[in-house]
Amino acid sequence: MAAATTHEVFNQPAPLVDVNLFTGNQAMQAALKFNAPSLDTKPLQALGAVVGSGEMQTHARLANVHTPVLKTHNRFGERIDQVEFHPGYHALMAQAVGAGLHGAAWGEGAPNPHLQRAAGFMLFTELEPSVLCPISMSYAVAPALKDNAAIYQDWSPGLTSRAYDPALKVWRDKPGLTMGMGMTEKQGGSDVRANTTRAEPNGRDAWGQRFSVTGHKWFFSAPMCDAFLILAQTTSGLSCLFLPRVLPDGSLNQLFIQRLKDKLGNKANASSEVEFVGASAWLVGEEGRGIPQILAMGTMTRLDCALGTSGLMRQALSIALNHTRQRKAFGKALIEQPLMKNVLADLALESEASTALALRLAHSFDRANDPHEQVMTRLLTPVAKFWICKRGSHFAQEAMECLGGNGYVEEGGEGVMARIYREMPLNSIWEGAGNIMALDLLRALRKADTAAALAHELAPARGMHPALDHLAERLPLRVEEMATEMEARRLAQDVALAVQAALLAQTAPSAVFSAFCDSRLAGQWGYSFGSLGAGTDFDTIIQRAMPR
Numbered sequence: 288m289a290a291a292t293t294h295e296v297f298n299q300p301a302p303l304v305d306v307n308l309f310t311g312n313q314a315m316q317a318a319l320k321f322n323a324p325s326l327d328t329k330p331l332q333a334l335g336a337v338v339g340s341g342e343m344q345t346h347a348r349l350a351n352v353h354t355p356v357l358k359t360h361n362r363f364g365e366r367i368d369q370v371e372f373h374p375g376y377h378a379l380m381a382q383a384v385g386a387g388l389h390g391a392a393w394g395e396g397a398p399n400p401h402l403q404r405a406a407g408f409m410l411f412t413e414l415e416p417s418v419l420c421p422i423s424m425s426y427a428v429a430p431a432l433k434d435n436a437a438i439y440q441d442w443s444p445g446l447t448s449r450a451y452d453p454a455l456k457v458w459r460d461k462p463g464l465t466m467g468m469g470m471t472e473k474q475g476g477s478d479v480r481a482n483t484t485r486a487e488p489n490g491r492d493a494w495g496q497r498f499s500v501t502g503h504k505w506f507f508s509a510p511m512c513d514a515f516l517i518l519a520q521t522t523s524g525l526s527c528l529f530l531p532r533v534l535p536d537g538s539l540n541q542l543f544i545q546r547l548k549d550k551l552g553n554k555a556n557a558s559s560e561v562e563f564v565g566a567s568a569w570l571v572g573e574e575g576r577g578i579p580q581i582l583a584m585g586t587m588t589r590l591d592c593a594l595g596t597s598g599l600m601r602q603a604l605s606i607a608l609n610h611t612r613q614r615k616a617f618g619k620a621l622i623e624q625p626l627m628k629n630v631l632a633d634l635a636l637e638s639e640a641s642t643a644l645a646l647r648l649a650h651s652f653d654r655a656n657d658p659h660e661q662v663m664t665r666l667l668t669p670v671a672k673f674w675i676c677k678r679g680s681h682f683a684q685e686a687m688e689c690l691g692g693n694g695y696v697e698e699g700g701e702g703v704m705a706r707i708y709r710e711m712p713l714n715s716i717w718e719g720a721g722n723i724m725a726l727d728l729l730r731a732l733r734k735a736d737t738a739a740a741l742a743h744e745l746a747p748a749r750g751m752h753p754a755l756d757h758l759a760e761r762l763p764l765r766v767e768e769m770a771t772e773m774e775a776r777r778l779a780q781d782v783a784l785a786v787q788a789a790l791l792a793q794t795a796p797s798a799v800f801s802a803f804c805d806s807r808l809a810g811q812w813g814y815s816f817g818s819l820g821a822g823t824d825f826d827t828i829i830q831r832a833m834p835r
């Protein structure tokens with residue numbers, strides 16, 4: 288490299304590259320040990336090395352710089368409705384599918400498949416989150432799709448196989464398949480009851496009742512997926528339908544991509560607007576019961592929002608730690624400056640608490656026959672999606688600031704911070720924005736004895752911190768009394784904080800647990816990160832979070 292002629296370049300930190308993202312993540316390892324002590328972590332160690340490699344980081348950068356391009360027609364003027372991606376995108380997709388982060392958890396019969404997959408999903412997020420949109424939807428679809436047994440039988444081998452095949456072909460000719468979902472229309476995304484897309488009965492065949500669908504979807508991500516679950520109005524009301532890109536006879540379905548969205552972030556992923564003009568689709572579940580049917584899918588994607596944001600937090604924290612331990616200002620490394628220690632330790636607490644909560648929720652799906660876990664799935668899905676994703680953007684801004692101006696530029700290496708920052712708000716918005724999650728929590732409270740289940744969940748941490756005891760005593764009562772809509776966000780926040788604290792009591796060193804409770808529960812905290820009390824054991828917290 289040619290030397291600068293006017294000055295020597297120094298004090299520019301080396302980027303974090305070629306590290307094992309799993310072995311360097313103590314918070315994740317502790318959470319996995321807590322949830323499933325005998326979990327085989329070898330696949331995660333292998334994945335951690337791959338997703339931390341410079342080679343994969345280059346794919347991630349290129350996939351975000353050379354963004355997807357819509358090709359509506361071929362050179363003969365015929366409609367093809369294809370999206371072209373940079374090869375880096377396909378390399379990332381092949382890795383994610385090969386690691387089993389899509390549907391493999393439903394098919395391979397390994398112990399704790401959802402927890403294992405959740406940890407892998409979090410690690411992969413630290414490499415590139417955009418490709419995880421189709422990966423997440425392909426994972427999430429199984430519980431809903433099972434209600435059309437014939438389709439599930441035909442499609443599940445491809446949805447669970449570890450082969451990635453991006454070609455637009457009939458499902459039976461493909462070794463691997465992906466799926467997406469279409470609910471949101473122009474006039475409403477939260478209130479999907481307003482959907483206007485119509486479905487007319489159009490005969491029966493091996494996949495059951497077939498419909499002809501006419502209408503649109505305003506947000507339709509990863510339109511190159513092989514099929515979608517969509518919502519459309521039949522004479523019985525809103526119904527869930529299976530809509531493949533390629534029909535069983537090999538012809539293209541009547542799905543037309545209008546344009547791709549120009550988004551703040553999530554650049555490598557194509558999000559489209561589509562129209563259906565008499566497209567063929569098959570009923571999944573009961574006609575008129577489309578919302579609960581597709582929410583079986585939405586529950587899993589909401590889990591992934593919490594996992595994904597936790598992964599992004601971990602990535603941002605690792606980059607901030609890597610930078611500040613090398614960069615010097617005012618005579619010492621930034622990480623040695625007391626106020627920077629406070630910021631980094633505070634971010635580390637948030638990251639570990641998010642990791643603990645997201646993986647706790649993921650493990651509830653492995654124990655779906657346990658009544659307590661069923662309540663936890665229902666309770667913690669909106670809570671974790673709400674709180675972790677809400678914290679994400681603030682977290683990313685503060686982690687970016689640790690890098691000063693270098694954090695704000697787009698260039699490779701440390702420039703990944705800008706990408707993380709642009710990605711962060713998305714998990715909070717899609718699959719139900721913050722208010723919708725808080726309102727969903729209120730619905731969850733009506734369904735089961737949530738108060739008793741919450742008390743049971745918090746019990747192992749009783750007597751360990753006065754502020755947690757105080758909250759744990761009152762929270763089940765508040766849950767039982769049912770908050771009003773006006774109070775729903777505050778309740779979601781408090782349930783999240785209480786469960787996070789109880790988990791840290793069981794998984795983290797006392798320095799982490801007590802600092803978390805002092806700051807988040809006992810009020811010894813300001814409104815910004817970096818305002819932990821002076822008595823905090825900063826060094827222990829920071830050392831635990833170090834990426835290598």
Ligand SMILES: Cc1cc2nc3c(=O)[nH]c(=O)nc-3n(C[C@H](O)[C@H](O)[C@H](O)COP(=O)(O)OP(=O)(O)OC[C@H]3O[C@@H](n4cnc5c(N)ncnc54)[C@H](O)[C@@H]3O)c2cc1C
Binds near residue numbers: 475723
């Ligand atoms: C990049 C991207 C990709 C997407 N991909 C897909 C996809 O593949 N498939 C798909 O179906 N959708 C997709 N979406 C759409 C996304 O799920 C919706 O944008 C989201 O659900 C919100 O719906 P909306 O945009 O219509 O907002 P609105 O429903 O108009 O909501 C606006 C705001 O009002 C709040 N709100 C709504 N109702 C209430 C209430 N009763 N009380 C208080 N507050 C309320 C919401 O929380 C939100 O903050 C995608 C979105 C983005 C940004």
